[in-house]
Amino acid sequence: MSTVLTEIDPEVAEALRAAIGDAHVIADRAARFHRARVPAPFPVHRWAEHVPGIVVLPGTTAEVAAIVVIANRFGVPVVPRSGGTGLTDGAVPLRGGILLDLKRLDEIHEIDLENRTCRVGAGVNMLKLNEVLGKHGLIYPDDPASYPCSLVGGRIGTSGWSLIGSRYGHTRDLVLSFTHVLPSGQVIQVGDGGGAKLSKSSSGYSLKQLFMGHQGTLGVATEATLKLYDKPEAELSPFWAFESYEEAYRAVGLIVRANCATFAGAVIFDPEKVAYLRRDDEAYIPQPESVRALVCAALYGNEEEVEAGGRRLMRIARDHGGTYLGDEISQGDWAARHDRYATPLHGRTRAGQVVPMGWHCEDASINYTAVPAVRKEWHEIMARLCRASEIFDDWGIFAYTNGPTGADYLVEIDVGIWEQELDDEAWQLWVNAKREFSAVAIAHGGSISACHGSCREGEVDLVPTELGGVFDVMLTIKRALDPGNIMNPGKYLLDRAYEEVE
Amino acid sequence: MSAEPGAAPGRARPDDPAGVEGLASEFVAEWRDAAYNCYSSGHKFCREVCPVMQVTRNESWTPTAFHANVVAMEKGELELADVAEDYVNCTQCGACELRCPNTLFTGDFYRFRTRTVDLVRSMRALTVDAGLDQPSYARWNLLTDERRHEPVLGEAADGAPVGQDRVRDWADDLDLPTGGATILFVDCEAAFYRTSVPRAVAQILGLAGVEFGLMREQWCCGGPAAEMGYVDQAKRFARHNLDDWRASGVERVIVLDPHDYITFTEDYPRYFGDEFAGIEIVLAIEVLAELIRDGRLTPSVSIDRTITYHDPCRLNKRKGVWKEPREILRAIPGLIFKDVDHVTQWSYCSGAGGGLSIAKPELTAAISERRMGQAAELEVDTLVSACPWSERPLGAAGESLAIEVMDIHELLAESLGIEVGGSRGA
Amino acid sequence: MTAYRYADETTPPDPVQVSDVAIMRFEHIFEVDPKLMTDHLSQQEFPNWDTIRIVAARHSHLAWMHDHWTLKVLSAGELLDDITREDAGS
Numbered sequence A: 001m002s003t004v005l006t007e008i009d010p011e012v013a014e015a016l017r018a019a020i021g022d023a024h025v026i027a028d029r030a031a032r033f034h035r036a037r038v039p040a041p042f043p044v045h046r047w048a049e050h051v052p053g054i055v056v057l058p059g060t061t062a063e064v065a066a067i068v069v070i071a072n073r074f075g076v077p078v079v080p081r082s083g084g085t086g087l088t089d090g091a092v093p094l095r096g097g098i099l100l101d102l103k104r105l106d107e108i109h110e111i112d113l114e115n116r117t118c119r120v121g122a123g124v125n126m127l128k129l130n131e132v133l134g135k136h137g138l139i140y141p142d143d144p145a146s147y148p149c150s151l152v153g154g155r156i157g158t159s160g161w162s163l164i165g166s167r168y169g170h171t172r173d174l175v176l177s178f179t180h181v182l183p184s185g186q187v188i189q190v191g192d193g194g195g196a197k198l199s200k201s202s203s204g205y206s207l208k209q210l211f212m213g214h215q216g217t218l219g220v221a222t223e224a225t226l227k228l229y230d231k232p233e234a235e236l237s238p239f240w241a242f243e244s245y246e247e248a249y250r251a252v253g254l255i256v257r258a259n260c261a262t263f264a265g266a267v268i269f270d271p272e273k274v275a276y277l278r279r280d281d282e283a284y285i286p287q288p289e290s291v292r293a294l295v296c297a298a299l300y301g302n303e304e305e306v307e308a309g310g311r312r313l314m315r316i317a318r319d320h321g322g323t324y325l326g327d328e329i330s331q332g333d334w335a336a337r338h339d340r341y342a343t344p345l346h347g348r349t350r351a352g353q354v355v356p357m358g359w360h361c362e363d364a365s366i367n368y369t370a371v372p373a374v375r376k377e378w379h380e381i382m383a384r385l386c387r388a389s390e391i392f393d394d395w396g397i398f399a400y401t402n403g404p405t406g407a408d409y410l411v412e413i414d415v416g417i418w419e420q421e422l423d424d425e426a427w428q429l430w431v432n433a434k435r436e437f438s439a440v441a442i443a444h445g446g447s448i449s450a451c452h453g454s455c456r457e458g459e460v461d462l463v464p465t466e467l468g469g470v471f472d473v474m475l476t477i478k479r480a481l482d483p484g485n486i487m488n489p490g491k492y493l494l495d496r497a498y499e500e501v502e
Numbered sequence B: 001m002s003a004e005p006g007a008a009p010g011r012a013r014p015d016d017p018a019g020v021e022g023l024a025s026e027f028v029a030e031w032r033d034a035a036y037n038c039y040s041s042g043h044k045f046c047r048e049v050c051p052v053m054q055v056t057r058n059e060s061w062t063p064t065a066f067h068a069n070v071v072a073m074e075k076g077e078l079e080l081a082d083v084a085e086d087y088v089n090c091t092q093c094g095a096c097e098l099r100c101p102n103t104l105f106t107g108d109f110y111r112f113r114t115r116t117v118d119l120v121r122s123m124r125a126l127t128v129d130a131g132l133d134q135p136s137y138a139r140w141n142l143l144t145d146e147r148r149h150e151p152v153l154g155e156a157a158d159g160a161p162v163g164q165d166r167v168r169d170w171a172d173d174l175d176l177p178t179g180g181a182t183i184l185f186v187d188c189e190a191a192f193y194r195t196s197v198p199r200a201v202a203q204i205l206g207l208a209g210v211e212f213g214l215m216r217e218q219w220c221c222g223g224p225a226a227e228m229g230y231v232d233q234a235k236r237f238a239r240h241n242l243d244d245w246r247a248s249g250v251e252r253v254i255v256l257d258p259h260d261y262i263t264f265t266e267d268y269p270r271y272f273g274d275e276f277a278g279i280e281i282v283l284a285i286e287v288l289a290e291l292i293r294d295g296r297l298t299p300s301v302s303i304d305r306t307i308t309y310h311d312p313c314r315l316n317k318r319k320g321v322w323k324e325p326r327e328i329l330r331a332i333p334g335l336i337f338k339d340v341d342h343v344t345q346w347s348y349c350s351g352a353g354g355g356l357s358i359a360k361p362e363l364t365a366a367i368s369e370r371r372m373g374q375a376a377e378l379e380v381d382t383l384v385s386a387c388p389w390s391e392r393p394l395g396a397a398g399e400s401l402a403i404e405v406m407d408i409h410e411l412l413a414e415s416l417g418i419e420v421g422g423s424r425g426a
Numbered sequence C: 001m002t003a004y005r006y007a008d009e010t011t012p013p014d015p016v017q018v019s020d021v022a023i024m025r026f027e028h029i030f031e032v033d034p035k036l037m038t039d040h041l042s043q044q045e046f047p048n049w050d051t052i053r054i055v056a057a058r059h060s061h062l063a064w065m066h067d068h069w070t071l072k073v074l075s076a077g078e079l080l081d082d083i084t085r086e087d088a089g090s
Helices: A010-020 A029-034 A044-050 A061-074 A126-136 A152-158 A245-256 A271-280 A303-319 A327-339 A368-388 A424-443 A459-467 A469-481 B017-039 B051-056 B063-074 B080-088 B095-099 B116-129 B135-147 B188-193 B196-207 B223-228 B231-247 B258-276 B284-293 B313-319 B323-331 B361-377 B388-399 B408-415 C048-069 C076-089
Strands: A054-056 A078-081 A098-101 A108-112 A117-121 A175-181 A187-191 A220-227 A234-236 A239-242 A263-269 A293-301 A358-367 A392-401 A408-417 B182-185 B252-255 B280-283 B306-309 B382-385 B404-407 C022-026 C029-032
Touching: A010 A054, A010 A061, A029 A054, A029 B063, A029 B080, A044 A424, A061 A078, A061 A098, A061 A175, A061 A187, A061 A220, A078 A152, A108 A126, A117 A126, A117 A152, A126 A152, A126 C048, A152 A175, A152 A220, A234 A303, A239 A245, A239 A327, A245 A263, A245 A293, A245 A303, A245 A368, A263 A271, A271 A293, A271 A392, A293 A303, A293 A327, A303 C076, A327 C048, A327 C076, A358 A368, A358 A424, A368 A392, A368 A408, A368 A424, A392 A424, A408 A424, A424 A459, A459 A469, B017 B063, B017 B080, B017 B116, B051 B361, B063 B080, B063 B116, B080 B116, B095 B116, B095 B313, B116 B223, B135 B223, B135 B231, B182 B196, B188 B196, B188 B388, B196 B284, B196 B404, B196 B408, B223 B231, B223 B258, B231 B258, B252 B258, B252 B284, B258 B280, B258 B313, B280 B284, B284 B323, B284 B408, B306 B323, B323 B408, B361 B388, B382 B388, B382 B408, B388 B404, B404 B408, C022 C048
Parallel strands: A054 A098, A078 A098, B182 B252, B252 B280, B306 B382, B382 B404
Antiparallel strands: A108 A117, A117 A220, A175 A187, A175 A220, A234 A293, A239 A293, A263 A293, A263 A392, A358 A408, A392 A408, C022 C029
16 A cells, blocks of 8 residues: 655645746656655665655756745745765655755856866766866866766765865865855855855855755755866876784875875775675685785876875885785776775675665764774674664775875765665664764764765764754754745754744 | 456456556566665666666656666555656666666676666566556557568558568669578668668678578567567567578578667577577677678778767677777778777667657657767767667757768778668668 | 577586685686575576676776776886885895
8 A cells, every 4th residue: 555645735836837847847656756765775664754745857046946935935845856876865855845856957057178167057967077078188076986976966965075085175175166046045156255266265254165065954056166177197096905904004094194195095994894895896705814904095196296106105005014906906996986886785694695785884084093993883883783683784894084184084884784674673773873873973073974964863863962052053044044944854953943933 | 366358368457456466566576676786775877877867867767766666666655557657768778787886896796787678678568468558669569560570661551661571672682592591680670761781781791702691581570579568579579580590491690780689689598498599699790890800801992981980779788799890990991980988888879779769759869969969079970870770860860960870881881892772761 | 709609608607616605607707606695586597698798898897987087097016016126126
């Protein structure tokens, strides 16, 4: 028996059709279900709770603004969605309403070869953009694991993290400015100062980052001006094996602190991650048992500079217990990291049988010195979870550099969840575990998330704890900019902004 | 299952909800694990390579949605009627299933890969069995059934020259034998519409001294019917063709059309199993590349064209065949060849395949326009394809850009000094 | 040239065990030990051409991804050899 969904008021639907045309307003049941989900683990048994009332696909900023005005007029929620690849449910409606799908905003409006910028719609994908920019010898180096499918609008709405951010910066650094539709429907240009193509200004408040990473609660970006780089002359991506996590951890610290200007990022893989890779990764199946941890580094830039930096890093790794894994594995594995999503068949039951498991990586931002302790406590949480239910599987921990000085890392534990067997009880176990992961991060002076955001069930409970007085400011801003609470309501506990005034 | 009396076996009618539900349940049970293998990853790396997505930006018409529907049907949230029509929006080009990490990174390891094309075909077959099929598909397949060939020249009853008596017209003056150990199979579009293609292939093979004949009684391969969900019809056509081959001692079938190549190397083996042993299927393009390599064909007439090559989806994405066409093109003197690599072309398509042009010709046209726009950026005067079905919509889209669309066999024949003859369509 | 022959395609080479959980049928191509796919998930029919196609596509894709990001991929192995030589000479 199918669920009865919350329907949109016919008057709202009519207003939307009048604003953007019949063809781009979709009310059918399947279309609404498709836009209620993001990557797993989505609580599939509660899918229907997240289905929007209607889907709109605007083609211009003006149409987006008109939709938001209509939402205000009727008091209907609006949830922006671009790629729908986020890992904290930003694009998942909590209260139905209008699903604002931005994929038709997929035009490249301008490529400025002199100032090294381009202006694109929020529905443009980075890989596809770089296919075009590559013809001009340019690149937009925003490189998430969802690189082949995530869209510029979502990168802004979630303030994305980039694999090679230690060299080129993350989304917040790479997006120079953007056109933003406020919760009122007013359209503003947000950047550094008034110019669209500036990377530094001291004029006025710096609001750019306020309108990034809000998960659709403060409006929606429709068009962005991006900072471009010359396509790098050279790339180097060595992978090293270590006999212990401790050795690998020490080496990665030294590698990052070697201060090479072409250094773009380093990753450390722990023993649980290596064991997981031995399940099905052609590079690691034949590795000897002595391989217990891995480190990789990536360098991009002019050839002579990459080569000089590479020599330095190769020497450091060799002198600190690293065994180089060879060009074939290094180059192959690095190339695969630009689109590194887990595949479900990594999943195993306790008996070792293959089952399709959804992938979730709990991420946190953690200082270098706290990474080992967080790692240890997270695996303990996972061990308890796995003992409680066979539908969970520990897929190991990575830590990625956040920046070029090695101060902090994106630490993530990858968890397999056998969704075919997911029920309320297991879901609650998972939500509790998420809360525990977050608590560990906060206790060690970190942040709940370096990359994904923190508005999924479980983790979100601790956002006020993490942010303290800043959370109160978030409530004030939310209430001021969105008095009707129409933008993605229910996210980030921001309903509290309205409880206070009642 | 409780099909109405008189309904075909395995079929239900829309006014028999219990029967439809039974069929849908069987379908869900069959596709459940594959669906979760997509749903539980949520990569969506399929999305930007999907030709339909590129021109519509509609997430409901993506491979991810096609798999998610199965999960939603299992959960009782969506019914067949909610989703049946969405599955029209697919050219079965195979880009999604190849680009999916579940294929590209682990498909061979687990012997379990993403099979969107099979899923779409299976869903369409379900809609046929449930009486919910597309009227345009039903009409096309009815005419194909009547005429034994697809109605590629339209529906005019008074002598639209698609029929058994006209299937060899393209070869009228070529004096080709019937039967023999090796035959050349010619698809409907090439046999009736773009006859220059089979004429080119036949004459090149003749020049190289390859002995071959034509079938005694060739019918449509049955592939399009299978693609649109008319499985019984597809199998009947396949049975006819295999019986014809057997009866005349055929051991080797040369195929010039990528769609036929898929049908013969994927559908026929499924239909016939061991019975298909002893029949060898070869692609004309691979035969010709080998003949050039061996020095048995030497293109020598200079061709003054600036070209790019369109990788047909069924060769490049679904079969991994992309080297041989480039080998042939590089052997032709005079050509300026502005190539786009075969991986970039995983996201290129003409939009002609998988029945899309029958149900939604406007989407086929939009996809072809996009493809020809990509060619125009290279400043070429000619786009060379190796798939007769792609050449009609691509040719139409090329007109306003002054880019001619040629078939690789036509081009090679010209460089071998052959007066090809025949028609390149309207 | 790769002609399609039914018997050839449906007969994979004999497996060699390469780890507790993996086997090898084609050179350098690992596969899951089929005993791990018996309880919950079944392996699909997989003609030999499809395995070969996927592996070739993977290699093509990885090479493409390098080209997409950079003009040239440097060899860390060569750098390591240089360092080793330098150290031996010093």
